[in-house]
Amino acid sequence: MSTLVAEQLLNGVQLGVMLFLLAAGLTLVFGIMGVINLAHGSLYMIGAFAAAAAARATGSWGLALLAGLAAAGVVGMAIELLVLRRLYARDHLDQVLATFGLILFFNQGIVMLFGRQPLFMQVPPWLGGSVEILPGVPYPAYRLLIIAVGLAVAVGLYLLIQHTRIGMLVRAGATHREMVRALGVDIRLLYTLVFGLGALLAGLAGLMAGPVYNVSVGMGEQILILTFVVVVIGGIGSIRGALFGALLVGITDTLLRGFVPGLLRSALPPDQADALGASLSSMGVYLLMAVVLLVKPRGLFPAHA
Amino acid sequence: MPERGWTYRGVLALLLALAAALPFAAQALDSPASIGIATQMACFAIAAASLNLILGHGGLVSFGHAAYFGLGGYAVGILWEHFRLGEPIFGLIPGSNELLVTLPTAMLVSGLAAAAIGALSLRTSGVQFIMITLAFAQMVFFLFVGLKQYGGDDGLSVRRHNLVPGLDLRDPAQLYWLCLGILAVWLFLLHRIIGSRFGRVLEGVRQNERRMAALGVSTYPYKLVAFVISGVGCGIAGALMANYLRYVSPEMMSWQRSGDIMVMVILGGMGTMLGPVLGAVALVGLEYTLGGLTEHWPFFLGPILLLVVLFLRGGLMGLFGVRRGSG
Numbered sequence: 001m002s003t004l005v006a007e008q009l010l011n012g013v014q015l016g017v018m019l020f021l022l023a024a025g026l027t028l029v030f031g032i033m034g035v036i037n038l039a040h041g042s043l044y045m046i047g048a049f050a051a052a053a054a055a056r057a058t059g060s061w062g063l064a065l066l067a068g069l070a071a072a073g074v075v076g077m078a079i080e081l082l083v084l085r086r087l088y089a090r091d092h093l094d095q096v097l098a099t100f101g102l103i104l105f106f107n108q109g110i111v112m113l114f115g116r117q118p119l120f121m122q123v124p125p126w127l128g129g130s131v132e133i134l135p136g137v138p139y140p141a142y143r144l145l146i147i148a149v150g151l152a153v154a155v156g157l158y159l160l161i162q163h164t165r166i167g168m169l170v171r172a173g174a175t176h177r178e179m180v181r182a183l184g185v186d187i188r189l190l191y192t193l194v195f196g197l198g199a200l201l202a203g204l205a206g207l208m209a210g211p212v213y214n215v216s217v218g219m220g221e222q223i224l225i226l227t228f229v230v231v232v233i234g235g236i237g238s239i240r241g242a243l244f245g246a247l248l249v250g251i252t253d254t255l256l257r258g259f260v261p262g263l264l265r266s267a268l269p270p271d272q273a274d275a276l277g278a279s280l281s282s283m284g285v286y287l288l289m290a291v292v293l294l295v296k297p298r299g300l301f302p303a304h305a
Numbered sequence: 306m307p308e309r310g311w312t313y314r315g316v317l318a319l320l321l322a323l324a325a326a327l328p329f330a331a332q333a334l335d336s337p338a339s340i341g342i343a344t345q346m347a348c349f350a351i352a353a354a355s356l357n358l359i360l361g362h363g364g365l366v367s368f369g370h371a372a373y374f375g376l377g378g379y380a381v382g383i384l385w386e387h388f389r390l391g392e393p394i395f396g397l398i399p400g401s402n403e404l405l406v407t408l409p410t411a412m413l414v415s416g417l418a419a420a421a422i423g424a425l426s427l428r429t430s431g432v433q434f435i436m437i438t439l440a441f442a443q444m445v446f447f448l449f450v451g452l453k454q455y456g457g458d459d460g461l462s463v464r465r466h467n468l469v470p471g472l473d474l475r476d477p478a479q480l481y482w483l484c485l486g487i488l489a490v491w492l493f494l495l496h497r498i499i500g501s502r503f504g505r506v507l508e509g510v511r512q513n514e515r516r517m518a519a520l521g522v523s524t525y526p527y528k529l530v531a532f533v534i535s536g537v538g539c540g541i542a543g544a545l546m547a548n549y550l551r552y553v554s555p556e557m558m559s560w561q562r563s564g565d566i567m568v569m570v571i572l573g574g575m576g577t578m579l580g581p582v583l584g585a586v587a588l589v590g591l592e593y594t595l596g597g598l599t600e601h602w603p604f605f606l607g608p609i610l611l612l613v614v615l616f617l618r619g620g621l622m623g624l625f626g627v628r629r630g631s632g
Binding site: 030036083086087090092093094096097098100101102103104105106107108109111112221225228229232236271272275276277278279280282283286287289290293294297298299 | 366428437575601604
């Protein structure tokens with residue numbers, strides 16, 4: 001039982017880390033530019049598809065990594081330059097609508113390029129094994145790598161934002177946007193850079209997700225909504241909040257999915273217990289978010305406090 | 306074209322007459338399918354007009370109104386299922402296939418859900434409000450995905466149309482006239498609500514909530530009542546849609562559906578009476594037209610929406626010179 005709990009906890013951390021990679025970009029873009037970008041999930045999907053296609057075509061993991069990052073980064077910059085730049089001054093409603101249109105466009109574009117069948121991506125053979133994390137508890141090495149990469153990105157972002165000049169501008173931009181502009185900072189360049197960084201992280205999450213989940217159309221929206229939950233729980237604009245919220249959501253979701261159906265099985269017939277358990281565990285994180293918002297309407301770590 | 310005066314009323318009457326004559330035109334042109342499309346347009350127009358009350362007039366961006374649309378549909382579906390099986394719900398409430406029972410039930414259920422969700426959500430504002438309404442809608446969505454006795458993922462089919470005294474809903478034209486009539490009545494009610502003192506307060510909340518509070522108006526009850534009215538409207542739309550499709554599924558309450566209803570309001574023109582109707586007609590029409598040309602229609606619909614947002618401020622009604630507050 002305790003090995004199962006340990007395994008599920010690690011799975012939760014792994015999901016949390018993926019969510020953090022997406023949430024970090026989303027929360028920065030929102031905090032600094034005030035833009036709600038529903039198409040952030042599309043960048044995740046594009047990263048996953050580009051990596052899967054490159055891996056299938058060349059068989060090289062290095063090239064797959066490059067392709068995933070490059071595709072997400074380039075598409076992200078293009079979105080910023082062509083669409084979002086015109087929407088900074090508009091209200092949230094216009095942004096939601098325009099990026100909703102982008103989702104339709106990208107999802108169908110991927111269907112036209114790759115068809116509706118999900119792609120499968122293998123774990124690199126040298127990562128295929130498992131590591132004994134506790135005596136008698138093996139855990140897949142690839143998932144451990146995802147956790148390590150995610151935590152490394154968290155540390156890197158912390159250093160970038162707290163200890164570099166660009167990071168200082170980002171922090172200043174999140175709290176006093178107009179003042180930063182008035183001091184003569186090229187805010188448009190800063191915006192494009194921040195958006196590009198967010199797109200790269202989304203692409204990174206997508207390409208790492210490939211071997212764990214299916215690479216399929218619509219994968220972006222599934223995780224996007226969870227990412228919004230993370231950002232809102234953590235407090236919009238806060239990287240620390242994103243990390244904390246992501247781990248909280250990842251672990252809650254995984255543990256509920258792991259244990260609720262089993263608990264229900266003692267009271268209901270198995271097929272009904274599984275269906276109801278799955279739906280109750282899907283509701284869990286939304287309930288968590290509603291409770292957090294009702295207690296702290298600006299999230300746990302509000303950036304503009 | 307101001308939203309008042311006899312010219313405007315004349316135009317409205319003419320539009321309604323033209324819409325009512327559509328089944329005859331469809332028969333003459335030998336395209337019976339267009340009656341069904343027009344029925345869907347009318348259903349979505351009811352939902353979009355309802356959302357417009359809080360979105361366009363109250364400035365409350367709800368990203369979860371598909372939940373009430375779906376609850377309205379499921380009210381019809383679940384009542385039918387229990388009518389078919391002859392088993393009362395929880396052993397108490399008998400099933401029904403009478404629209405005069407199912408439609409008020411749909412309104413009641415979606416209204417109660419909107420009251421509960423609205424009471425909690427309205428404690429937040431801005432982006433948090435967008436996200437919390439989305440979160441509650443997702444909860445309702447996943448709840449119905451998990452209810453296996455009502456079909457779960459696969460949904461629930463309603464084998465026969467509901468009964469209405471004096472009408473035969475198996476006839477597509479009569480179902481269409483029913484939807485059109487309810488749409489007209491609902492639009493009239495919404496128009497009266499917006500013109501009333503209540504509507505003025507709501508408009509004041511949209512423009513500047515702090516000012517309304519400073520004027521001594523407690524805004525929360527106004528926002529909540531408007532939220533419930535718009536939820537009830539979406540419930541009506543969902544119940545009619547369930548009668549048209551004779552099928553309900555969790556897809557009716559998916560977040561994409563919430564997005565669709567929002568798109569209709571903005572595409573047509575927020576804060577105008579006919580804007581949401583025009584938006585519903587345009588979006589459903591576009592989907593069918595593009596869908597007839599290519600299976601990849603979302604690839605073209607997406608950029609069209611984008612262009613509308615970027616370049617057509619005030620939506621399609623803006624093209625006719627009707628904008629928010631010009632009435």
